[in-house]
Amino acid sequence: MITLLTQWMHAIIGALMWFVHTGIDAWGYTGVAAMMAIESCNIPLPSELIMPYAGYLVQQGKMNIHLAALAGAVGCVLGSVPSYAIGWWGGKPFLNKYGKWLLVDPADLPKAEGWVQRYGDMTFFVCRMLPVVRTFISLPAGVLRAQFWPFMAYTFIGSWVWCYGLTYVGVVYGNNLEAFRHWWHRFDAAIAVVLFALGLLYVWKHIKPFFKKVA
Numbered sequence: 001m002i003t004l005l006t007q008w009m010h011a012i013i014g015a016l017m018w019f020v021h022t023g024i025d026a027w028g029y030t031g032v033a034a035m036m037a038i039e040s041c042n043i044p045l046p047s048e049l050i051m052p053y054a055g056y057l058v059q060q061g062k063m064n065i066h067l068a069a070l071a072g073a074v075g076c077v078l079g080s081v082p083s084y085a086i087g088w089w090g091g092k093p094f095l096n097k098y099g100k101w102l103l104v105d106p107a108d109l110p111k112a113e114g115w116v117q118r119y120g121d122m123t124f125f126v127c128r129m130l131p132v133v134r135t136f137i138s139l140p141a142g143v144l145r146a147q148f149w150p151f152m153a154y155t156f157i158g159s160w161v162w163c164y165g166l167t168y169v170g171v172v173y174g175n176n177l178e179a180f181r182h183w184w185h186r187f188d189a190a191i192a193v194v195l196f197a198l199g200l201l202y203v204w205k206h207i208k209p210f211f212k213k214v215a
Contacts, residue, residue, distance in 0.1 A: 017053075019045075020035055020050050024050070024054060028063070032072050036071075036076050037075040037076070037079030038079060039134075039135055040078075040079025040135065041080075042136055042139060051069075051072050051162075052167070052169050052170035052173070054068040054072070054167050055169060055170020055172075059170065069163040069167050070163075073156050073157075073163050076156070076163075080141075080155050083142065087138065088142035095139070116144055116146065124137060124151055128157075
């Protein structure tokens with residue numbers, strides 16, 4: 001089971017990496033922006049695969065670290081607009097009806113609302129630097145009718161910081177990718193089990209209300 005799960009994980013990550021590398025190699029900074037825009041549209045294309053590769057190209061002298069991070073941040077802003085708009089126009093009814101398909105639990109909305117009331121727009125700045133959460137935060141922001149321009153500003157700044165960090169990782173490990181992969185593969189089984197367990201827990205938490213309604 002673990003071996004099968006590990007192979008499955010390798011296949012998915014390999015396909016994603018091919019997609020990311022091909023796009024960035026072909027389109028440069030525009031490719032970086034496009035990939036990060038996809039991630040910000042509630043599509044789980046991990047920025048952890050995108051920006052470190054841009055950093056690798058920086059290390060190879062094919063990109064500039066500042067422009068790469070800027071392209072990533074711009075992409076995040078562009079990708080956040082449609083997600084924010086869907087939340088704004090659809091509101092809570094949309095989230096209640098379709099949120100389960102996006103793995104966004106409507107029950108989490110009061111928590112997000114509480115964070116915004118307590119910390120203001122700074123909430124969006126922090127969320128843009130958190131794995132997973134950063135991908136889906138635009139939809140709740142629209143539902144909560146967060147002010148558009150402050151939201152975009154905090155999205156840009158938070159994403160810029162995040163993109164700089166991941167790009168720098170690619171710069172540092174640019175000459176040691178093979179060694180890094182060697183150590184990563186040693187922990188494949190453990191990583192696969194943990195990710196599988198967390199994935200099941202997350203999915204079950206968000207689809208359980210749906211099954212209760214059907215029952």
